[in-house]
Amino acid sequence: MFTVYLSVPLIAPPVSVVPVINGQQILMNISVYVSTICKGEYPNSIIVNILNTDSTLINCTSIPTQVNDQLMIVGSTSVTNLNTFTVDVSLSNNGGIFNSMSSFGFSFLGPVTNINSSIDNCSTINIAWTAPTVDDRVPIQHYILRIFDAITGSLVDTVSVYDTTYQFVNNNLFIHRYTYVITGVNELGEGISNTDTFSYQKVPRAIQNSSLDVLYYTQDVVIIQLYFPIILKCIGEAPEYVTVTVICNKTDSSTTYLIGNMNDITGLISVPQYQQCNISIVFSNEAGDSKPFILAFDTYLLSPNITNVTDTTTTTTTATQLLFSTTTLASTTLNVSTG
Structure with missing residues (x-):
């Protein structure tokens, strides 16, 4: 007893193509679900074509048409080293080629x-x-x-x-x-x-306040104590360095210090007497530099006159030119403790 496949079904049976990756090889498992068609409409030829992106035929395989207990025809073919390809499954019997068969496209994902x-x-x-x-x-x-x-x-x-x-x-x-x-x-x-x-470092915040206190006078210089706190909103804006620049009408100096911890910073400034000076303090890290905090003071004998300067365009420009110097340029000296 045998079956004659004479009729092409009006609606082609469902087909699935499932890839299985095995190293450089991709195994394509193909299933044809013939439960939706009559036995006389079963395909007796199944051709699997694999095409690349320009529709060039890479591989052509015929798979067996034996129907299993689940009313499925199953088979497989493989492809190697293709990033993008199309699988066409063609079904036919003695009545002709099945219509409306879908193509199955596969592609490895490009980068985000x-x-x-x-x-x-x-x-x-x-x-x-x-x-x-x-x-x-x-x-x-x-x-x-x-x-x-x-x-x-x-x-x-x-x-x-x-x-x-x-x-x-x-x-x-x-x-x-x-x-x-x-x-x-x-x-x-x-x-x-x-x-x-x-x-995720941010540019450090500028110093909010600072203080200068005279410790003592010598014959030629005034020793002033400097204090300024480190205030953090986020740890990501923590400074790594502090640059202290002193600019006087006859001398200037600039020194950069590595900050050991996030404690308040104190230091001593040695400045010649009878000078008009500005002191600029700038925090920095990999993200950049804070705005300079600038104090104006003088070192006349009675007591330094110290003012928190808010409009110091000229002085700020001069101080910025000295920020990256780590050596004393003149007789003014700095001694800052950074914890």
């Missing part, structure tokens, strides 16, 4: 773009990116976000993200810079990764 990061409330890190362009037939399933410590290179965390944004909390942003490696995943596996590194 426009990686961006910001912080909220001094400790919540926001990461966002733009999804790669995809074939609608092969949607993105999720992203793999790998977070590395950019200083040590160590892996901090790996998470699966089902959107194009992610948040996590870090309470020590001053120490850490993070590198983010973001990879899209679809049914073909991981796509092309993209990477970006962010530092």
Whole structure:
């Protein structure tokens, strides 16, 4: 007894193509669901064509047409080292070729773009990116976000993200810079990764207040004690260096100090007598320099006259030119303790 396949079905049976990744090889599992058609309409020829992006034929395979107990015809073919390709499944019997057969497109994901990061409330890190362009037939399933410590290179965390944004909390942003490696995943596996590194340091706040107190006079100089506090809103704006610049009408000096900790800073200033002076204090870190805090004073014998200067365009410009000097330029000397 045998079956004669004479009739092409009005509606072609459903077909599925499921890729399975095995190293460089992609196995394409193909299923034809013949439960929706009559036995005399079953296909007796199934041809699988694999095409590249310009429709060039890469592979052509015929799979057996035996129907299993679940009323399915199953078979497979494979493809190697293709990032983007199309699978065409052609069904036919003695009555002709089945109509309205779909193509199945597959593509490894390209890289995400426009990686961006910001912080909220001094400790919540926001990461966002733009999804790669995809074939609608092969949607993105999720992203793999790998977070590395950019200083040590160590892996901090790996998470699966089902959107194009992610948040996590870090309470020590001053120490850490993070590198983010973001990879899209679809049914073909991981796509092309993209990477970006962010530092969350902010430009330090300017000094809010400071004080100068005369300790004593010598024959030629006045010894003045300097004090200024470090006030932080976020640890990410902590200064790493403080530059103290003294500019007088006959002498000037500028010295930069590494800040050992975030305590208040005190120091001694040795300034020649009978001078009109400005002292400029600037905090700095990798993100940049704070606005200078400037005090005007004189060193006449009775007592220094000290004024908090708010409009010091000329003096500020002069002091900025001296910020990066770490040696004393004249007889004025600085001795600052930074903890």
